[in-house]
Amino acid sequence: MTMTAQRSGGGYLNRPSPSGLADVVEIILDKGIVIDAYVRVSLVGIELITIDARIVIASVDTYLRFAEATNRLDLFDKDGKDLPDFIHDLQDKGASGKVGGAVRGAKKALTGGDDDDDEDERPRRTRKTASASRRRDDR
Amino acid sequence: MTTSEQSAPHGLFVYAVVQADHDLPDGVTGVDGSPLALVPYGGLGAVVGTVALDRPAGRRADLTAYSAVMEALLPGRAVAPISFGTVMPDEQTVIAELLAPREAHLSRLLQELDGRVQYNVRASYVEEAVLAEIVESDPEIRHLRERTRDLPEDARMGDRIRLGELVSQAWEHRARLDADQLLAQVVPIVSAHAVRREPGPQAALDAALLVDRARSQELEDQLESLAEQADGRMQLTLLGPLVPYDFVGSA
Numbered sequence: 196m197t198m199t200a201q202r203s204g205g206g207y208l209n210r211p212s213p214s215g216l217a218d219v220v221e222i223i224l225d226k227g228i229v230i231d232a233y234v235r236v237s238l239v240g241i242e243l244i245t246i247d248a249r250i251v252i253a254s255v256d257t258y259l260r261f262a263e264a265t266n267r268l269d270l271f272d273k274d275g276k277d278l279p280d281f282i283h284d285l286q287d288k289g290a291s292g293k294v295g296g297a298v299r300g301a302k303k304a305l306t307g308g309d310d311d312d313d314e315d316e317r318p319r320r321t322r323k324t325a326s327a328s329r330r331r332d333d334r
Numbered sequence: 335m336t337t338s339e340q341s342a343p344h345g346l347f348v349y350a351v352v353q354a355d356h357d358l359p360d361g362v363t364g365v366d367g368s369p370l371a372l373v374p375y376g377g378l379g380a381v382v383g384t385v386a387l388d389r390p391a392g393r394r395a396d397l398t399a400y401s402a403v404m405e406a407l408l409p410g411r412a413v414a415p416i417s418f419g420t421v422m423p424d425e426q427t428v429i430a431e432l433l434a435p436r437e438a439h440l441s442r443l444l445q446e447l448d449g450r451v452q453y454n455v456r457a458s459y460v461e462e463a464v465l466a467e468i469v470e471s472d473p474e475i476r477h478l479r480e481r482t483r484d485l486p487e488d489a490r491m492g493d494r495i496r497l498g499e500l501v502s503q504a505w506e507h508r509a510r511l512d513a514d515q516l517l518a519q520v521v522p523i524v525s526a527h528a529v530r531r532e533p534g535p536q537a538a539l540d541a542a543l544l545v546d547r548a549r550s551q552e553l554e555d556q557l558e559s560l561a562e563q564a565d566g567r568m569q570l571t572l573l574g575p576l577v578p579y580d581f582v583g584s585a
Binding site: 206207208209210211216218219220221222223224225226227228229230257258259260261262263264265266268 | 351398400401404415454462468469487494499557558562565569570576583
């Protein structure tokens, strides 16, 4: 890899083109020179406020999320499935059409998606979604 | 203080401050498709475009239009971006409230930024790889995991919370170490850096880097090499070159 690829696909370094709204928000919001408020007319409306990529890490919900993600790991596996099988099962159950690999599968597990239905093991699933935890943390 | 001649109230969307001799890119329009203009003052110029004041606020297209203006300005001389959503009534106000009071500061800032561009770098974790490291390296976590993993979700809640807390702390600790290591290998190449988000399980590193154009290839090569070393554990993402959004202060 002598020359760096301009776009993702070639090297290890991911080089997305920052065209998506989330990327643009991440890059520009709260940046740049701020002029005194009294001569400004704010164009930042409600639509933008709903977009918040930040995740606050400091709550029992979050700890439980970590605990569960840790427990889902099949590291020194005795009887459980390994991770690719686990992901494959999720896909078979149609839980998510977006699970494209182990990484995203694990992320799905971490963020508490609707990801399994082993009633015998986990009779009640009242886990909060990541976004719900965020809202709570933001208060 | 003349009132506007136009029937609908209009203002000027202010995009950036540049040097007065900055050539505005051809064919680039700003928010609402309005053409760009330069409001000159001394050696400075404010890049502006007309915008109706009674329009709906903050649409997605406005963000992308703003971003496109910055992208178009990037190849030229230094650009000091003005915070998104800044609208001023008219040219006189742009001069009186923005350019004149900050002339010395903005001139110095543009000199510092000249020939430099920003990159945003993020090192996000491959979760299961880090979790595996954490479990393997901490006997207490391993023990708690064994005690809780095959039980119903609401059993041993205290153990679960303790497990999650320990994992979270271990991850934060790792993230700080990873961030320090990564930064140490890019700081010698860049002229400034700004941490955009503190290290944590979301990402070890989320930082803006200001680099001389002449060294940007060196930076990209270094990051490519770091990305290869981190492969399987962290994913490095590089955005840029960008105008120096994170290096203009708030003056």
